[in-house]
Amino acid sequence: MKLSFLVLAGAQLGGVLGLWPQPRSLQTGSSVLKLAPTFDIHVNVAHAPSDLEDAVSRTKGFLRNDKLGRLIVGRGASDSAAIQHARSLNTLQLxxxxxxxxxxxxDExxxxLGTRSEEYTLYVPADGSSATITANSTLGLLRGLTTFEQLWYEYGGQVYTVEAPISITDSPAYPYRGLMLDTSRNFFPVSDIKRTLDAMSWVKMSEFHWHVTDxxxxPLRGARP
Known part of the structure; x- marks a missing residue:
């Protein structure tokens, strides 16, 4: 009974199992697609704010440095032949x-809470034509970029997916998605707090409750006059 339930659950999830949180709508294929060495992200937003450009830089850094392998025997070695002959994705259009x-x-x-626009659509074709993320707000584009980062594996220096085409339509299930950190009774170095904030953004959390005094x-140092 337990085994059949797990098999059924895996079949229902399907697709890109590295995504967290799971998007509202996810459709995947079975084609291998790799990122071109010259892969770039184009921001088609007039007067794009600087923090959107920063988000794009973050995504390109993750794709270049994360090196996440598939959770299978061989960590992707069996994909090497398919990767070699796969089409390449050159651009992502925002x-x-x-x-x-x-x-x-x-600002977004x-x-x-309840008024933020975080929905987005993401499409990665299998033929190497441009991938796209479309949203109603720059915050939605950030959420789409965060999902895009989770779609890819790395093997032998090549970033790739085995599930193109990928089509996602997503929006939060709940407006409040938070984490509380208690530094009034527990010591955390500043670097750990910053790492926690980064981790929250990677899984699209929206609220940080900082229990800093009691x-x-x-443990707060007042500013000098």
Whole structure:
């Protein structure tokens, strides 16, 4: 009974099992596609804010340096022949829906809960033509970039997927997706706190509750006049 349930659950999830959180709608194929050595991300947004450009740089850095292998025997060695003959993806195009107001990701993320626009659509074709992410806001584009980062494996210096074409339509199930960190009773180095914030962004969390003071502890240093 337990084994059959696990098999059924795996069959229902299917597709890109490295995605977290799972998108609302996910369709995948079975073609191998690799990133071209000259792969680039084009921002087709007039007056694009600087933090959107920073998000693009982050994604390109992840794709270049993460080196995540497939969770199978051989970690992708059996894919090497298919990778060699696979088509290459040269560009990812980012764009906003016509009529969208361009704001920074920071401004979008500061809007009240329930009013933030985080939905996006992502499409990666199998034939090597441009992949696309379309959203109503720069925050939605960030969420799409975060998903795009999770689609790829690395083997032998080549970044690739075995599930093209990939079609995703996504939006948050809940507006509040948070984590609480208690530094009033527990010591965390600044580097650990920053790493926690980075990890939250990788899984699309939206709220950080920082329990920084309490009756037993007030570990804040006041600014000098």
């Amino acid at each position: 764009s906003l829906v016509h009529g969208s107001v361009v704001k920074s990701i920071t 993320a500061r809007l009240p 009756s037993q502890s007030f």
